[in-house]
Amino acid sequence: MKHRTFFWFILPTFLAMFFFITLPIISVVVQSFHTPHENILITVENCDPFGCKKVTSIDHEATKELKNEKPLGKFVGLDIYFDRGHLALEQVKQHWNNSENLLSFLSLISDLPFYKAIFFTLTFTFTVTPIMLFLGLLIALGVNAINRKLKGLIIFFSLLPMIVTPLIGSIILFWMIDSRGIVGNFLQITFEDPNLSLKASTSLTWVTLIVYGVWHAIPFSFIVFYAGLQTLPKDQIESAQIDGANTFQQTIHIIIPHIMPLITFVTLMQLMDNFRVFEPIIGFNAEAHATSLSWIIFNDLGGETRQLSAAATSSILTIIGIIILLLPVLIKTWREFDFKK
Amino acid sequence: MKLLLIKVFSILFFLAYSSAFACSISARVSIVGNEFPAIQTVGAGAKECKGAKVTANLTADHQKINVAGMSSKPAEYTSAIVANTSIVALLNNDLIRPLDDLVNKHGKGLKKNQLITIDGKIMAVAFMANAQHLVYRKDILKKLNIDVPKTYEEMLAAAKKIRASGLVKNPVGGAYKAGWNLAQEFNNMFIGYGGSHFKGNSAEPNVNSDAGVKALKMMKSLSEYMNPDFLTHDSNATNAEFRAGNVAIMNMWGSRAATLVDADGVSMEVKNGMDIAGPMTVGGGKTPASTLFWDGWTVAKKISDEEAEATFIAMTNAIRPSILDNEDIRKQAVWLIEGYKPTDAARGVFAAAKMNTTPYPMLPYAGLMHSAIGKEIADFMQGKETADKTLSDIEDAYRASAKEKGFL
Numbered sequence: 217m218k219h220r221t222f223f224w225f226i227l228p229t230f231l232a233m234f235f236f237i238t239l240p241i242i243s244v245v246v247q248s249f250h251t252p253h254e255n256i257l258i259t260v261e262n263c264d265p266f267g268c269k270k271v272t273s274i275d276h277e278a279t280k281e282l283k284n285e286k287p288l289g290k291f292v293g294l295d296i297y298f299d300r301g302h303l304a305l306e307q308v309k310q311h312w313n314n315s316e317n318l319l320s321f322l323s324l325i326s327d328l329p330f331y332k333a334i335f336f337t338l339t340f341t342f343t344v345t346p347i348m349l350f351l352g353l354l355i356a357l358g359v360n361a362i363n364r365k366l367k368g369l370i371i372f373f374s375l376l377p378m379i380v381t382p383l384i385g386s387i388i389l390f391w392m393i394d395s396r397g398i399v400g401n402f403l404q405i406t407f408e409d410p411n412l413s414l415k416a417s418t419s420l421t422w423v424t425l426i427v428y429g430v431w432h433a434i435p436f437s438f439i440v441f442y443a444g445l446q447t448l449p450k451d452q453i454e455s456a457q458i459d460g461a462n463t464f465q466q467t468i469h470i471i472i473p474h475i476m477p478l479i480t481f482v483t484l485m486q487l488m489d490n491f492r493v494f495e496p497i498i499g500f501n502a503e504a505h506a507t508s509l510s511w512i513i514f515n516d517l518g519g520e521t522r523q524l525s526a527a528a529t530s531s532i533l534t535i536i537g538i539i540i541l542l543l544p545v546l547i548k549t550w551r552e553f554d555f556k557k
Numbered sequence: 558m559k560l561l562l563i564k565v566f567s568i569l570f571f572l573a574y575s576s577a578f579a580c581s582i583s584a585r586v587s588i589v590g591n592e593f594p595a596i597q598t599v600g601a602g603a604k605e606c607k608g609a610k611v612t613a614n615l616t617a618d619h620q621k622i623n624v625a626g627m628s629s630k631p632a633e634y635t636s637a638i639v640a641n642t643s644i645v646a647l648l649n650n651d652l653i654r655p656l657d658d659l660v661n662k663h664g665k666g667l668k669k670n671q672l673i674t675i676d677g678k679i680m681a682v683a684f685m686a687n688a689q690h691l692v693y694r695k696d697i698l699k700k701l702n703i704d705v706p707k708t709y710e711e712m713l714a715a716a717k718k719i720r721a722s723g724l725v726k727n728p729v730g731g732a733y734k735a736g737w738n739l740a741q742e743f744n745n746m747f748i749g750y751g752g753s754h755f756k757g758n759s760a761e762p763n764v765n766s767d768a769g770v771k772a773l774k775m776m777k778s779l780s781e782y783m784n785p786d787f788l789t790h791d792s793n794a795t796n797a798e799f800r801a802g803n804v805a806i807m808n809m810w811g812s813r814a815a816t817l818v819d820a821d822g823v824s825m826e827v828k829n830g831m832d833i834a835g836p837m838t839v840g841g842g843k844t845p846a847s848t849l850f851w852d853g854w855t856v857a858k859k860i861s862d863e864e865a866e867a868t869f870i871a872m873t874n875a876i877r878p879s880i881l882d883n884e885d886i887r888k889q890a891v892w893l894i895e896g897y898k899p900t901d902a903a904r905g906v907f908a909a910a911k912m913n914t915t916p917y918p919m920l921p922y923a924g925l926m927h928s929a930i931g932k933e934i935a936d937f938m939q940g941k942e943t944a945d946k947t948l949s950d951i952e953d954a955y956r957a958s959a960k961e962k963g964f965l
Contacts, residue, residue: 254963255649255921259758260676264641265683265851265893266916272758273675274921276651290963300957307953327942327950329932395786416785418939501789504735504935515736515932518621520646520924525961 241535247528248296250289253282289525296529301512303533304328329512330533336506339422341490341541344429349482351430352437357467359438360445371442378435386428386499393424421505428496433489437482444475480545487541492534509534580874581608582867588613588854589623590638593812595685595890596852599638602875611871620646627652632857635868640852641917642924644673644681649921653680653855659869666877671893673853675919683853684876685812685890688914689745690847690905691837692799692809692817696830697724705832709749709775709839709846712806716782719805729782730799730807732792733938739788740931741848745808746772748915749839749846760922760964762955764930765948771840773937773944780938788935802827808837808847811909815888815902835908847909849916851893922964929955 256278262271298305308325315321325331359370377385392399393414404412414420448471456466472479494510497503503511509530516527588603590596592615600613614622614634620643626633628650637647647653655678660667664682673681691706698705698715701722706712712729719728732738747754752768755761780787784798796813798804800823809817818828836847854872856865878896881887888900891907899907917923929951937947959965 251961252963257760257921257964261674262676262919263672263674264916264919265670265673265686266849266910269916270758271918272760272920274649280651296961299961300953301961327936329954390789395784411785413785415789501734501791504788504939515928518618520620520643521928521958521962522624522646523958523961526958 244528244531246288247524248532249291249293251292251296251525252289253279253286254290255279292525296525297533300328301526302330302529304330329507330509330530333507333509333512334537336422337491337493337508337537340426340429340493340506340508341487343426344433344490345483345486347426347430348433348437348486349479352434352482353441353472353479355434355438356441356445357471359442371439374438375435377431378433380432382432382495383499385432386496389424389428390500415501418505421500421502425493425496425500425502425506428500429490429493432496433486437486440478440482441475444478445471448474480549484542484545487545488538491538491541509537580606580870582606582611582870583608584861584863584867585609586611586636586864586868586871587634588615588636588638588872589619589626589634590615590854591619591640591852592617594816595812595892596638598880598886598889599684599854599872599875602877602880603636603871606867606871606874609867619643623647624650624652627857627859630859631861631864632859635857635860635864636854636872637857638852638854639681640687640850641919642850642927644853644855645919645921645924647855648675648680648919652858654858654865655679656682656856656869659856659866663866663870663873666873666895668893668895671853673851681853681855682872682876683851683893685852685892686906686910687810687812687850687852687891688836688847688906688909689741689808689810690814690909691806691834692814692905693806693832693834694827694830695832696826697728697805700724705834706806706837708841709746709779709837712837713778713782715806716779720782725803725805727782727784727803728805729779730790730795730804730809731779731783731787732790732795732809733776733780733783733787734791734794735788735935735938736931737927738791738931739934739938740927742776742808743772743930743934744917744927745836745846745848746775746839748844748848749837749842750775751840751842751844754918754923754926755920760959762926762952762959764926765945765952769948770944773934773947775839777938777940788938799831800827811903811906812890814905815890815900833902833905835905835912836914838912843913845909845912845914847914849909849914851916852890922959922962925958925962925964926951926955929958 256275257272258275259270260273261268297303300307307328311321311324315324326335355374359367359374362370391397394400395404395413400414403414404410414424452470453466456470461469492510493508494514497506497508497511513527513530516523516530586603586606586609588600590600590613596615600615604611604613623634623637624646627637627647637653639647657679660672660679667682671683672679673683693705697719701718701724703715703718704711706715716728719725731742733742747764747768750768750771752766752772753763756763784790784803790798792810792813795804795807795809796817799807800818800820802824814833818831836845838844839846856868876894878894881892881894881897887897888902891899891903933947933950933954936942937944956965
């Protein structure tokens, strides 16, 4: 393609990305370096149906001038990044000095909100991604092998978990795994433990969330791999069959190398998606047992508190996290890319 | 059939009656607020006004949208329905206007104690009061010869007896969902033990105290008689458990008590067995382990004076005394409106007021404390850490966010 054509071709996308992705991210970065001004507090008398009382309130007149002068707030540099709600440098240092080995150190810092969220997020990402890759490939191979007449129907049903909105899907499952729900009750009978509850224990909640994550993500890898399987080199497979390779050997030596670029693609997408895990935590009411960076952002923005700077900082940390996570895959793709083509 | 006819006629009568006194407005009105029966009544009342468009966005997520929706110029919402917890965010951001002029002009029917004044200026008009109090199954307590609990210690003893009798496996209910609900239960218990959240009039936290430890321990003991999934149960789920007959005693919102057993499929046993009483005290204290709330409406600052006037007229119309002629509306809440006579469902909240229950503090930093408690307390409830550690975690989490918001 000529450079000129390419430029006009890419311009609309580029503009959209600049206005709707780059600019907002810049504003989030700026926000994360600022906090609201210090509030000037005064004591006033408030009256409500239950009587009058002297209470503390914000002096808006006095704070207004400061706000007009510097509408962005107070510049605090990296303070928010290092406070207890985020990287918690001070607390981490303290825990490091107080702990004898790495394990006790990890258990101490897992009490801090950011690290607690990171531990769950990473566990979720690194269990869901490989499992869904493997199962997705298995289903794709299976569907590819069955009778053509059945294929449409099976594909439709295999895609269902992805069609259901994540939040709705997790709420439905939340009620099914209730101790009085169909799955919860079944588990109680199977394990002969009437007090078994998936929602009451942290480890079982993690397992539930991971199972849900896999269930929801399989259709994506399945459909991508299935599309890849339609382009298999028939002559290579035929010659392998003549050489006496069994199905397993064919899969390992021909099919997987053939769809390797797709596997990389799905891995990239899923690492990003799973790192942002959010809806299942809300749907399963799992905040007590598992939190993620996205959940922290949501929690900071909601309710009465509206901690914009804290949410902005968590957003930037999420972006940094995703970049670190994707770096190995990106470097690999870069190296394999043939520039001469 | 007869009942249905009466209902239809009373609604028709109500409609005819209200349209006779229809209000007219000349500018747009847009309301945002929480979603429960009494607030839906207020929203519908505002919509009766003719002459301009009235819209109402009533949702449980109202706190996530009201600040943003009132910050633009002109504001999307001309009125926010709030409680003494949620008005703070609007005050902190200076988003609502003083109503003194409008009250003089259009607010003749309002009672003095409905007017919420802050530093002498009327900032909101309250229409109902709310508090958490005891809801219980009188049939079960009677069968086991248990007196209605007046303290949390008695509640624990009752729970022990009920479980031992085998009637209900997990007899205690409570909105203990991690987050806002759990923190609210802690606030109740903490106040009941005589604790105060802040040092004097400052924003310095004060929860890491004897009262805090006792409050946590009491909550832990109660949770042992709850459904093991209690950390996922908000007030809706807790009420569902009560309706299903799985809960015999619980601390529940007054605003939910009237319609608690009205749902389809509730057994006669639960329907006839449900009763309410005032809030409980704890640890020999006199102040109930509960907090008083009011719900009211505000008018946005960043709108034209015409819109503010229209909003005031429509909202005043929604809470005019004549709405109480409808029996269904009368029992939806403990109304603060002129001429309200308490229904049976209001006994709990009235008892709470009479016992001098502490109102939820209208402090600029109370929300930050509430959210810090909600985030940190779940670890203790699961037995992962000690009460002292949890309380110092709460103070640390609060300090970090209060520093960020410029209060410390």
